[in-house]
Amino acid sequence: MKGERLRRMIDLHAWLGMVSGLALFVAFFAGAINVFHHELHHWQEAYHGEPAAAPMGMDRLLEQVTDQYPDARKRLYLLPDAEDPGVMWFESAEDDWVTAHAKDFNTEGVREEVPRSALADFINELHFALGIPNPGWPINIGMTFMGLISVMYGVALFSGLLIHWPKIRKEFFALKHEGNMRRYWKNLHNVIGIISFPFHLIMSVTGAAMGMFTVVAVLLGALVFGPQLRGVISEETDVWPAVDSQGDTVTMPLMDDVLSAARHELPELTVDWLEIRGYGDAAGWIDVAGSVPGYLGHHAHVVLDPTLGPLRVIAPGQRSVNFASLSPVYSLHFGDYGGLLVKLLYFALGLLGSLLFVSGNILWCERRSDRTGPSRSSAFLLRLTLGVCAGVVIGIAFSFLASKLLPHTPLAGLVAVAERGLFALILVVLVAWSLRASPLRFSSQMLRIAPFCYLAIPLLHTGLEGGHAWLEADNRLVNLLLLAVAACLWVVRRQFRKRIRQAEPHPLWVGKVSADHPKHLTDTELENEAAVTD
Template sequence: MKASTIRTFTTVHTWTGLLAGFALFIAFYAGALTMFHEEIDAWALPKAEMARADTMDRAHAMLADIVAKHPAAAEQIGVTYPADHPSHEVAAYWMEKNGDWKTQSLGEAAPRDSEDHEHGLADFVYELHYDLGIPVVGIYLMGVVSIVYGLALLTGLLIHLPNLTRELFALRPGHNLKRLWQDAHNVIGILSLPFHIVFAITGALLCLTLVMLVAFNTLTFDGKVMGAFERMTSALPASQGKGGSAPMLSPAELGARARQAALAAGAANFDPDYMRYMHYGQQGATAEVRGTSAKTLGEYGAVALDAIDGHVINVQLTGARDANHATYSAIFGLHFGTFGSLSLRWLYFLLGLAGAFLFYSGNLLYIESRRKRRSAEQPMKVRAMATATVGVCIGACFAISTTFLGNLVGPLFGAEPTAIVQPVCFTAFAGAIAWTFWRRPAKAAVDLLFATAAVSVAVGVLDVVVHHDRLLRTLAEGRYAVLGVDLVAIAMGAGFAWLGVATRRRAVDGDPCSVWSSRRAAAKEAQRELQEA
């Protein structure tokens, strides 16, 4: 490959990585935590009551009441099933005639806008993963970021392909920091390349599906593609209400029949988590029960049934799917790692952290490549990148740890956990960025790493102190989710403390001609004396 071509690819790789790197750092770090969504959910809501046995019977009565008061809900109304994780409340969802989505939970007297629903800690971390916590446009932003991310992967592969074998394990520690960051960046990128390709492709598809559908629907398919997509992702065939009235089978009964149909189709298991009625209360009404099957590439599937007599209309589960449903479900399985056991989730967790480090190290490599090695005063672009890297990357880690702590401490002062996680996170994140501007990157990096370490350890230790009865009860029942979250929080705190020690050592003892040195003032004075001499 010509040297000019390699330089072009290097330039594209650098700038695509920088443009997408900050968003991808947050997405990968939060995504790593999301691999244990249910465990975090159980940890975050210690006083949540499990659903009683009569929950779905009461849900059936709630649905009938909603349809009586809101006739538009009869066209399509859905309800969630209770699950093992506490925040999965039983709630109904439907669309009014004006297009607004409404929701109503058991025990609520009136509906509310579904967008006003407050999410718990686990759901908020998941939101950070797929839309950075930015309403409406965040998911589309991450779709564009995923495309840029794919371009960075492609150019990086083309750059290193000629020397792939030689660079695979070439990690050379020493005083040459640029070479060290280059080696670490290359090794992690090469070893995790297949997974990054999967994440880039599936991330773009998941985030930009609606945009692509709208574009094709308008430009190519004469307005018919939206209906085709509905059929591709649903087990229900197209149907029309026949009028009249008919009694509906309850969600509990339909869920049980869907489970039987799934087992008969060869699924190892089937746990319903959501269902919807079409033409509720009318002749010809149908229902679709959606749920998960463990240890399969596309774990999420659906069973369509007649809502009046319960006979099975269609099954879209592993082993009984058409090509469209198999492809669509595989995208979810590959991206979220739901097709394996606990060991696979740990692998995805480590890959998420490694991916976050990949983008962080790319920024550090950019800084090392452009700093002046004989001047204490660094260029503006170097100082700006160092400030952004510390404020955004380390600040995001600090903010997420602080959110866990806020979820733990807030209820002790009467705060509702689901109401405080978002304000706590964004306030801590803004504070970290402001602190970086005030303290400068070299000192702020040390401060934020030690602060993140202290908060992370506090999360694990305080939970044991405050909720020791819950911890003992779950251990006695053979459930280790709560203990696992506490131990991982303490372990990550130790990791951040180690990074803080290393960063502080470099700030004190490292090259003073660096944006990461806290001895820049002394270096500037010495440089000025040399110039005067």
């Protein structure tokens, strides 16, 4: 590659990486945890000991919910847990989804006011929309923004591949500091990028496809196809048309019979949830959704009418072109196609991806300061990167702590608010602090605190709920993952301290920087700053 073209590729890679780096750090760190979204839903539920009486079954739960909340009849989801089935429905008065479990009802059938954590949903929102609330517009602002970020991310990956391809073998074995911290981070950044390039390519393509789908559909509808496109999209993406009620009622079948009928149509189906449209309406239908193991696009649906007559089967080998293309996209993005081993691989690659974006932003700031001198803008971008990354990591840890602690206090009703509020507060405080503190001192203190935050979560869980924190499979898995995060942060801290002891830090890392010239530091000043890491 010619020198001028190579320089352009390096600049393109650096600018796109810097613009998208902070958003991608949030998405990857939250996404690594969100790989175990289903397990986290179980982990977040407070445990107060065994219930005095056995909870009601699926059929009684559906009757209770639909009698007490008539709006739930229009559309509800049933989670067929054998011990504690749950129902989720949209409550128009609250303008939100409401979840009830069988153990939320007492012997008289009245729902108890049980505080519910929303931690799993919050982590999911951080991953796909940076936690940006959706004001109810046709386009989800946060998700669309992440779709645009994914597009830039893909271009940065392509340009990075062109830059490093001629020397990929040499850089793969170049993880050493060679006299300064910048060289170490550069080599680490390159090695992580080379190892995980296929994973990042999958994330960029699938993230862009999901994030930009609504935008592309709206633009095509407005500029090319007209309003009829919306009907075509609904027809192709919905498992069955919306209920056209004629006012005729019907007795709903038993849910065990529904599951048996679905497995009769698709014997290998593993059921995850049931969607019921028009509960008690003769024109309604039931979608039994789940997976067929052994396929990349493993998602499957069996749609039944209230008399258990089959309406449609969507499964590997029985899909339209649309479903056949969408199912692998979701599977590849969420890593739910290969069991626990693939999920653990996605978890590890997600954490490595977070480190990739931090190191990329640091390299950009240092490289820019080497060209123009350590200016205020370079110092600001470095400090902002450190503040956002520390705020996200520690903020998520405090959301976990609030999720476990508050249900056992008089503030139990504020658990969902506290999970989001604590995250936002810590993020704002740490970003503000990072913009004023020495980057070296700030990083040292945050890396000292962060591992203990994640270590404290399983300890708190064990202290509050005893053996249930480890005897229940999903709880045990999530707690082990949190300990793994703590261990990874501890390793990063040790490497950070090692580099500071062995190599003089870049001027940007120490003290304040003037607008045009670096701050010249004495040996004593450098030793004082570096001593913080010890």
